[in-house]
Amino acid sequence: MAPAGTHSSSGSRNSSGKKAPKGRVPPSFNSIKSLPAGIRLMESSEKEGQSNGGDSDYNNLEGVEYVAGQGEQVNDDSPYGERAVPVLDEDSEIGSSPLPSVPSIADSKWNDTASYAKKKNVQAWYQLSDGNWELGKIISASVTESIISLPEGKVLKVQNDCLLPANPDILDGVDDLMQLSYLSEPTVLYNLQYRYDRDMIYTKAGPVLVAINPFKKVQLYGNEYIEAYQRKSIQNPHVYAIADTALREMKRDEVNQSIIISGESGAGKTETAKIAMQYLAALGGGSGIEYEILKTNPILEAFGNAKTLRNDNSSRFGKLIEILFSETGKISGAKIQTFLLEKVRSSSADFFALICLKILVSDVTSFMNSPEWCNVLKVNVRTIYFINFVLELQLHLESSYTITGVDDAEQFRIVTEALDVVHVTKDDQESAFAMLAAVLWLGNVSFTIIDNENHVEPVADEALLTVAKLIGCEVKELQLALSTRKMKVRNDIIVQKLKLSQAIDTRDALAKSIYSCLFDWLVEQINKSLGVGKRRTGKSISILDIYGFESFERNSFEQFCINYANERLQQHFNRHLFKLEQEEYIQDGIDWTKVEFEDNQACLNLFEKKPLGLLSLLDEESTFPNGTDLSFANKLKQHLKSNSCFKGEREKAFTVSHYAGEVSYDTTGFLEKNRDLMHLDSVQLLSSCKTSLPQKFASSMLVQSEKPVVGPLFKSGGADSQKLSVAAKFKGQLFQLMQRLESTTPHFIRCIKPNNLQSPGIYEQGLVLQQLRCCGVLEVVRISRSGFPTRMTHQKFARRYGFLLLESVASQDPLSVSVAILHQFNILPDLYQFGKGRPLDRRLECLRTQEIGRFMAFYVFKAVSEGTRLGAL
Numbered sequence: 087m088a089p090a091g092t093h094s095s096s097g098s099r100n101s102s103g104k105k106a107p108k109g110r111v112p113p114s115f116n117s118i119k120s121l122p123a124g125i126r127l128m129e130s131s132e133k134e135g136q137s138n139g140g141d142s143d144y145n146n147l148e149g150v151e152y153v154a155g156q157g158e159q160v161n162d163d164s165p166y167g168e169r170a171v172p173v174l175d176e177d178s179e180i181g182s183s184p185l186p187s188v189p190s191i192a193d194s195k196w197n198d199t200a201s202y203a204k205k206k207n208v209q210a211w212y213q214l215s216d217g218n219w220e221l222g223k224i225i226s227a228s229v230t231e232s233i234i235s236l237p238e239g240k241v242l243k244v245q246n247d248c249l250l251p252a253n254p255d256i257l258d259g260v261d262d263l264m265q266l267s268y269l270s271e272p273t274v275l276y277n278l279q280y281r282y283d284r285d286m287i288y289t290k291a292g293p294v295l296v297a298i299n300p301f302k303k304v305q306l307y308g309n310e311y312i313e314a315y316q317r318k319s320i321q322n323p324h325v326y327a328i329a330d331t332a333l334r335e336m337k338r339d340e341v342n343q344s345i346i347i348s349g350e351s352g353a354g355k356t357e358t359a360k361i362a363m364q365y366l367a368a369l370g371g372g373s374g375i376e377y378e379i380l381k382t383n384p385i386l387e388a389f390g391n392a393k394t395l396r397n398d399n400s401s402r403f404g405k406l407i408e409i410l411f412s413e414t415g416k417i418s419g420a421k422i423q424t425f426l427l428e429k430v431r432s433s434s435a436d437f438f439a440l441i442c443l444k445i446l447v448s449d450v451t452s453f454m455n456s457p458e459w460c461n462v463l464k465v466n467v468r469t470i471y472f473i474n475f476v477l478e479l480q481l482h483l484e485s486s487y488t489i490t491g492v493d494d495a496e497q498f499r500i501v502t503e504a505l506d507v508v509h510v511t512k513d514d515q516e517s518a519f520a521m522l523a524a525v526l527w528l529g530n531v532s533f534t535i536i537d538n539e540n541h542v543e544p545v546a547d548e549a550l551l552t553v554a555k556l557i558g559c560e561v562k563e564l565q566l567a568l569s570t571r572k573m574k575v576r577n578d579i580i581v582q583k584l585k586l587s588q589a590i591d592t593r594d595a596l597a598k599s600i601y602s603c604l605f606d607w608l609v610e611q612i613n614k615s616l617g618v619g620k621r622r623t624g625k626s627i628s629i630l631d632i633y634g635f636e637s638f639e640r641n642s643f644e645q646f647c648i649n650y651a652n653e654r655l656q657q658h659f660n661r662h663l664f665k666l667e668q669e670e671y672i673q674d675g676i677d678w679t680k681v682e683f684e685d686n687q688a689c690l691n692l693f694e695k696k697p698l699g700l701l702s703l704l705d706e707e708s709t710f711p712n713g714t715d716l717s718f719a720n721k722l723k724q725h726l727k728s729n730s731c732f733k734g735e736r737e738k739a740f741t742v743s744h745y746a747g748e749v750s751y752d753t754t755g756f757l758e759k760n761r762d763l764m765h766l767d768s769v770q771l772l773s774s775c776k777t778s779l780p781q782k783f784a785s786s787m788l789v790q791s792e793k794p795v796v797g798p799l800f801k802s803g804g805a806d807s808q809k810l811s812v813a814a815k816f817k818g819q820l821f822q823l824m825q826r827l828e829s830t831t832p833h834f835i836r837c838i839k840p841n842n843l844q845s846p847g848i849y850e851q852g853l854v855l856q857q858l859r860c861c862g863v864l865e866v867v868r869i870s871r872s873g874f875p876t877r878m879t880h881q882k883f884a885r886r887y888g889f890l891l892l893e894s895v896a897s898q899d900p901l902s903v904s905v906a907i908l909h910q911f912n913i914l915p916d917l918y919q920f921g922k923g924r925p926l927d928r929r930l931e932c933l934r935t936q937e938i939g940r941f942m943a944f945y946v947f948k949a950v951s952e953g954t955r956l957g958a959l
């Protein structure tokens with residue numbers, strides 16, 4: 087697998103061979119390819135070769151006919167409302183497509199159909215040497231080879247098994263990938279690109295919503311659209327549609343819901359989460375609390391996001407926001423939980439410095455105009471530019487920290503206004519900004535060597551004095567905390583002087599701790615403001631915005647944690663979409679061929695197994711005072727070499743086979759980041775401060791270290807704070823999260839980044855494909871299509887179609903009515919199946935309706951759609 091972060095940009099603008107869109111078509115309320123609005127394909131005049139299914143007459147579109155009044159049925163049982171399935175003749179070639187799975191080049195059916203293809207001037211996908219797919223026209227074909235012409239006039243002779251069939255033009259840009267007759271990597275890529283080129287950034291992949299980041303404003307949002315989705319006058323895939331379904335299902339089933347948004351950095355997760363929140367706020371609002379909830383976004387973004395190489399506004403934390411509803415369906419409050427704030431990202435404190443800068447100093451203009459703020463923060467524009475963290479940061483990013491197109495002064499105003507809305511008092515705001523300024527100034531604290539053993543002392547300059555003033559401590563105390571460490575030896579306390587590197591580490595650790603405590607404190611303030619306390623009565627919708635799978639050239643502890651979290655989330659995804667689906671069929675006695683899917687349990691075991699899993703071994707090594715990154719790597723190789731998901735690499739590296747591909751980790755810094763030690767001297771310093779926030783931070787650090795914990799505690803150097811390892815804490819949070827998600831009905835949104843330049847209009851095939859593979863989109867379509875995507879209770883089926891029966895069977899039970907309908911219209915038995923009925927949920931349903939609820943499922947996609955059947959009837 088090519089690493090996502092290092093993927094070579096082999097794609098190009100509109101690089102597929104299909105004709106480029108003629109100008110941009112603004113998205114209209116009716117999607118151009120939501121075919122259910124009454125289009126059906128007539129039988130092709132030429133049916134030859136239909137049995138092998140790969141030989142449709144793509145160019146013959148005269149057969150498209152409009153059939154009135156067939157697109158209005160809403161399928162209440164479908165997770166995302168009405169299915170947008172093309173209405174096709176029962177035996178039309180699209181309906182009878184034989185390709186429910188993603189064929190590899192080797193499985194191509196092309197050989198069988200080449201001669202027909204040639205005769206009908208069929209098009210096919212051909213993979214170029216750069217990995218991109220192009221659409222070629224078959225000029226001539228033999229049993230094994232074809233001659234194809236590519237868009238730029240190139241003519242090639244290729245092996246037939248290097249070609250993949252293309253879909254007929256009528257399927258260009260369909261709303262749901264499930265509708266594609268030929269489902270393969272190029273057809274999926276092309277369909278998504280077709281839509282993306284027309285600003286239709288949302289596409290369904292069965293039950294999953296795929297969202298492609300447009301990197302520009304698209305006309306798809308706002309009240310008009312919200313109302314249209316609420317009224318269901320628009321059926322196009324959208325985040326609003328997902329939020330609407332979640333809201334309806336929460337009310338209907340009285341079950342908590344979750345919207346799980348994933349994707350790699352810059353793919354659009356946070357924006358998507360905000361769009362979902364916007365919809366929920368519009369529909370469930372009224373009390374005013376929704377306004378507060380929306381205002382949490384600028385605050386968390388200001389304090390927790392940073393400009394990175396991949397995203398100008400990258401969230402450096404995972405976030406779960408649970409929106410609570412009253413029994414009447416109105417928003418009553420919310421609760422935010424954050425995960426693994428990335429203060430560990432860099433040992434040189436540059437990331438959190440960047441965050442501070444974003445709030446404090448990127449707002450240069452307003453600082454110039456605001457002497458009061460400068461006074462509060464003890465900074466001015468000139469000094470800011472000379473702060474060490476900033477210089478380090480500029481070097482690190484090789485670019486300026488300023489973000490093009492962002493009005494800093496306006497952003498600063500938005501953040502302070504949002505803090506007002508969530509009831510953070512002006513005094514608290516001032517203290518919070520002072521803490522950020524202290525973090526920045528700490529970066530400027532320098533040291534002089536005072537003896538020939540390289541011991542140091544902080545220089546009592548402007549930086550040191552300002553930090554002391556901002557946090558409210560004596561300068562002397564600060565100097566001591568940064569240059570000495572108290573050690574307990576038997577009953578005596580020994581004061582050890584620090585060497586330069588130790589002092590720098592201590593300084594940076596203090597800065598990081600202040601920053602992360604400040605972030606936690608802010609989240610706590612927000613939760614207090616949004617909390618419903620005992621008033622909580624109804625259900626909730628949780629929105630999870632969490633970093634996706636990461637694979638870079640160099641992968642460290644952060645990628646290790648992030649990818650572990652993604653393994654768990656992938657299992658959740660698998661469980662819900664594949665496993666539960668299959669289990670349901672088995673329970674219902676539905677006869678179906680088991681569809682295989684990648685189960686990632688083996689990889690999770692590699693991480694979680696005790697005592698010989700990656701996490702346990704990491705914690706064990708972190709507790710050894712003499713443990714090093716190298717000894718950790720060696721231990722892994724010693725104990726895990728026979729594990730099929732693990733591979734030892736040279737020196738300090740190892741490779742894990744994740745569901746999304748292999749990732750090699752470099753263990754450099756693993757132990758230090760996992761221990762994340764905070765020296766007691768620094769905690770004591772903060773608790774001795776006269777200002778309230780540092781005192782609060784100190785006590786929360788102490789509480790954390792004193793908490794009874796399950797997992798290893800770190801105690802090194804005698805007097806250091808004992809605490810849970812970062813990995814153990816992360817695992818605990820992840821387990822809690824999974825438990826919470828397990829009790830909800832999930833809705834999945836997969837965000838895709840179309841290019842690494844963060845620019846509109848560029849669609850890099852390779853990059854998109856890589857992400858589609860990583861998030862299992864192709865797999866989910868394959869599995870959903872090969873099952874029974876439409877299910878109805880017998881009652882519903884009988885109610886809906888019973889009137890079509892020639893003889894009145896009103897007195898009969900719903901099952902008999904259903905059977906009669908299917909028999910009357912000679913519906914082929916392989917197109918549907920009757921279920922046995924569900925032991926629990928269906929029985930409850932029965933109790934509710936006082937009817938015998940038995941369950942029936944029938945094929946939709948393999949041959950006909952529900953709409954087609956109506957047409958046929």
Ligand SMILES: Nc1ncnc2c1ncn2[C@@H]1O[C@H](COP(=O)(O)OP(=O)(O)OP(=O)(O)O)[C@@H](O)[C@H]1O
Binds near residue numbers: 302350354358400
């Ligand atoms: N629906 C959208 N419409 C317009 N622009 C968008 C949309 N979604 C994302 N963007 C643009 O892409 C940028 C990155 O999106 P976002 O911050 O949501 O990514 P992310 O997946 O949350 O990244 P990270 O994991 O780094 O936080 C946004 O700042 C915005 O400019």
